Amino acid sequence: MHDLGFAQHDHAACVATALSTAEATCAAQKLQLTPTRRRVLEILLEEHRAMGAYDILAVLSSEGIGSQPPVVYRALDFLVSNGFAHKIEKRNAYLACAHPGEDHSPVFLICRACDTVAEATLPMADLRRAADETGFLIETTVIEIEGLCPDCRKAA
Amino acid sequence: MHDLGFAQHDHAACVATALSTAEATCAAQKLQLTPTRRRVLEILLEEHRAMGAYDILAVLSSEGIGSQPPVVYRALDFLVSNGFAHKIEKRNAYLACAHPGEDHSPVFLICRACDTVAEATLPMADLRRAADETGFLIETTVIEIEGLCPDCRKAA
DNA sequence: GAAGATATGTTATAATATATCAACCCAAAA
DNA sequence: TTTTGGGTTGATATATTATAACATATCTTC
Numbered sequence: 241m242h243d244l245g246f247a248q249h250d251h252a253a254c255v256a257t258a259l260s261t262a263e264a265t266c267a268a269q270k271l272q273l274t275p276t277r278r279r280v281l282e283i284l285l286e287e288h289r290a291m292g293a294y295d296i297l298a299v300l301s302s303e304g305i306g307s308q309p310p311v312v313y314r315a316l317d318f319l320v321s322n323g324f325a326h327k328i329e330k331r332n333a334y335l336a337c338a339h340p341g342e343d344h345s346p347v348f349l350i351c352r353a354c355d356t357v358a359e360a361t362l363p364m365a366d367l368r369r370a371a372d373e374t375g376f377l378i379e380t381t382v383i384e385i386e387g388l389c390p391d392c393r394k395a396a
Numbered sequence: 397m398h399d400l401g402f403a404q405h406d407h408a409a410c411v412a413t414a415l416s417t418a419e420a421t422c423a424a425q426k427l428q429l430t431p432t433r434r435r436v437l438e439i440l441l442e443e444h445r446a447m448g449a450y451d452i453l454a455v456l457s458s459e460g461i462g463s464q465p466p467v468v469y470r471a472l473d474f475l476v477s478n479g480f481a482h483k484i485e486k487r488n489a490y491l492a493c494a495h496p497g498e499d500h501s502p503v504f505l506i507c508r509a510c511d512t513v514a515e516a517t518l519p520m521a522d523l524r525r526a527a528d529e530t531g532f533l534i535e536t537t538v539i540e541i542e543g544l545c546p547d548c549r550k551a552a
Numbered sequence: 553g554a555a556g557a558t559a560t561g562t563t564a565t566a567a568t569a570t571a572t573c574a575a576c577c578c579a580a581a582a
Numbered sequence: 583t584t585t586t587g588g589g590t591t592g593a594t595a596t597a598t599t600a601t602a603a604c605a606t607a608t609c610t611t612c
Contacts, residue, residue, distance in 0.1 A: 274559070293599070308562065313600065329485035330538060332568095332599060349532050358532075367541070375546030376505050376514075382486060382540040385523070390531030430590075449568070464593065469569065488568060488599095 255285040261340050262324050271322055276305055280315040281324055281336060290333035290350075290357045328357055330384050335359065345381045351389035353396070358389070411441040417496050418480050427478055432461055436471040437480055437492060446489035446506075446513045484513055486540050491515065501537045507545035509552070514545070 262281055266273040273281075283299050284291060293312050301307040316334055319325035326335050326346055338359040339346075345364040350357050362383065371378050388396065418437055422429040429437075439455050440447060449468050457463040472490055475481035482491050482502055493502075494515040501520040506513050518539065527534050544552065 272559075276560085306561080309600065310562085310602095311560080314560080329540070349527065351532075352535065371505065371541065371543075375549060376507075376541075377544040377549050378541050379508065379543040381542070382538070384485070384538040384540075385527065385532075385534050386537070387527075387535040388533040393531060393533050428589075432591085462592085465569065466571095466593085467591085470591080 251288065254288075255282065258285050258336060258340060265322075265324075265341055269322075271318075276300070276311060277315045277318050279303070279305060280312065281319055284319075284325055284334060284336035288336070290328045290331050290335045290355065292331075292333050296334070326359070328384065329382055330386065331355075331357075333357075345383070347383040347385065349389070350384060350386045351392050352386055353388055353392035356389050407444065410444075411438065414441050414492060414496060421480075421497055422478075425478075427474075432456070432467060433471045433474050435459070435461060436468065437475055440475075440481055440490060440492035444492070446484045446487050446491045446511065448487075448489050452490070482515070484540065485538055486542065487511075487513075489513075501539070503539040503541065505545070506540060506542045507548050508542055509544055509548035512545050 259278070259282060262278075263273060265271070279300065280296055283296055293309070293316060296316075297307070297309065297312040300312060305311070316325065316327075320327055320334070324337055324340055326337055326348070327333070328335055328348055328350065330350060335348075335357055337346075339361060342361075344361045345367075347360045347362050348357050349360060364378075364381070367381070368378050415434070415438060418434075419429060421427070435456065436452055439452055449465070449472060452472075453463070453465065453468040456468060461467070472481065472483075476483055476490070479493060480496055481493055482504070483489070484491055484504055484506065486506060491504075491513055495502075495517060498517075500517045501523075503516045503518050504513050505516060520534075520537070523537070524534050
């Protein structure tokens with residue numbers, strides 16, 4: 241496992257880079273990164289945390305973009321289906337993908353104290369081989385690990 | 397990974413054994429396996445599939461045990477907290493534990509076609525060691541893998 | 553410019569889960 | 583014996599998360 245994500249980083253650059261990558265990927269794959277979809281991704285990137293759909297909707301609403309649930313759920317569906325965001329099932333929350341463009345198997349480290357979610361990756365190879373032996377065809381994986389992040393561990 | 401659970405088994409015996417194990421465990425740990433809690437576990441064992449809380453509640457209700465959501469959510473909280481059942485986050489559904497009493501890290505293989513959920517286990521050691529290196533303290537894990545089970549794979 | 557695919561606007565409602573507070577039960581302490 | 587405290591239950595209300603359904607709009611391409 242690598243890139244655990246609890247380190248500091250240049251956030252403005254990280255947002256800009258991720259948006260550019262998303263634009264390029266959409267252009268290449270003929271996906272429509274419409275204003276609402278783009279703005280939802282931007283919100284997730286700016287906040288840099290797992291957000292509930294209604295939290296995102298509140299932001300959209302305050303900006304006059306839309307105020308009904310389908311607006312945000314449709315955008316999230318697009319972002320999740322196309323690998324720009326992930327759903328954190330244990331929190332019913334959404335997070336911008338930290339590895340856009342890479343075909344990866346996400347592992348989420350969720351701090352129960354501060355709710356920070358770091359995205360790591362695991363090599364799929366071992367798991368896939370093991371499942372293949374039993375005849376199960378892996379399509380998607382969600383690996384969520386809850387506990388205490390380094391900071392909260394120190395604080396406690 | 398082992399014990400993938402897509403094989404046939406003696407279901408009546410499996411239910412009886414699991415209930416006995418739960419009773420013994422509760423007695424040993426001074427946990428109260430009250431009638432409602434016991435019946436919810438029994439329902440999950442009998443159905444042998446991931447059930448929604450309201451599906452379970454419908455059964456309880458038909459038996460006059462209780463008809464309000466807190467009845468089933470309290471029982472499920474008890475069963476999940478004490479390792480007798482698991483929540484399948486991707487489905488908002490609950491499943492009797494296939495390995496009661498063993499301290500294990502569950503891995504759920506969910507078939508998107510027939511919704512069967514098999515519970516396997518992974519050795520925690522590797523993951524824990526990797527996380528420890530970064531300072532993250534693992535408390536609980538949810539590993540969910542969605543795809544096609546052997547039967548649905550053949551059918552497709 | 554008509555047809556088909558994709559996206560949006562809007563209303564309504566479904567599905568999942570929890571807060572709150574009173575009542576009850578039982579075991580153990582005073 | 584009474585009291586007290588923890589755990590459990592009953593019951594009402596409400597919060598939170600998510601989707602159905604259908605009309606409208608937009609864009610492409612035939």
